[in-house]
């Protein structure tokens with residue numbers, strides 16, 4: 098059985114050493130030393146002043162929207178995981194969709210400009226599949242129109258633009274460390290920023306607004322994470338380079354095997370912008386039609402291979418929003434993510450690609 102992904106398993110011995118520390122201290126949560134250590138590593142890795150380890154990426158997005166006091170309309174991408182849009186709606190703002198660029202599959206800066214109104218307060222863009230957004234164009238638009246930028250950087254661990262981590266871009270960048278992500282803490286996420294006032298608000302908001310034991314700064318929620326989750330992240334940390342390299346190798350192997358199909362326009366893969374570097378944490382292919390996709394998926398299922406339709410449906414078609422984004426709606430029907438994880442072998446990749454070729458009678 099080959100699933101679309103598998104969580105990376107850290108060295109158990111190293112994980113146990115962290116667990117022993119937790120047992121010795123009997124300190125499970127509330128900003129313990131392992132959370133602090135992970136936050137220090139994350140801040141350094143991102144090049145940002147502040148990194149807050151939070152319970153998950155979704156609460157990270159919600160806290161970010163609250164911390165920037167965003168209201169009314171937020172321009173966002175229709176091609177992402179549901180949490181990007183649901184967080185906006187959950188925080189009582191209105192998602193306004195700007196369609197995606199057909200080459201990078203990321204939000205199109207030109208489309209963002211078309212959607213700006215007097216009510217727009219921010220842009221929330223996703224670096225989809227770890228592929229960098231056009232951060233320079235987006236920053237320019239935000240500056241000209243006095244808008245905040247939040248990046249949903251859930252896929253972006255290890256991705257860079259002009260040599261800097263994607264976590265370093267935007268007023269705030271939010272990471273997810275869910276078990277399916279390239280770097281993970283089973284459940285978890287992080288909020289990255291440089292601005293002290295924003296950091297101040299985030300730090301209180303993720304901890305119920307507590308200001309000491311008996312006073313409150315203001316409204317907050319429980320967005321913190323535990324020592325046990327931090328321990329998984331710390332146990333994976335020494336393997337980061339190895340994991341990133343492996344993902345790139347897997348991508349290259351697929352790409353080489355798939356090249357004849359790409360050349361003949363049977364399938365497409367997203368383009369990385371100049372200056373950008375993807376972490377290749379996903380392996381999306383765009384087929385010509387939804388029928389071809391369903392046929393291929395059926396063939397794969399018969400062979401115990403389980404690709405996933407990331408990201409389907411287009412968020413513009415969620416039941417609680419209703420907008421039209423032709424490119425996103427078209428692509429989301431035709432995109433299939435192929436298996437990619439640390440222990441996936443070249444033989445398995447070959448088998449998967451052979452099935453793709455078979456479904457095209459090649």
Ligand SMILES: *Cc1c(COP(=O)(O)O)cnc(C)c1O
Pocket residue numbers: 153154155156177178180181223249251252272273274275285286
């Ligand atoms: C995984 C993911 C999230 C949500 O992260 P969680 O940690 O699972 O809450 C948000 N946005 C995108 C694009 C994701 O892939």
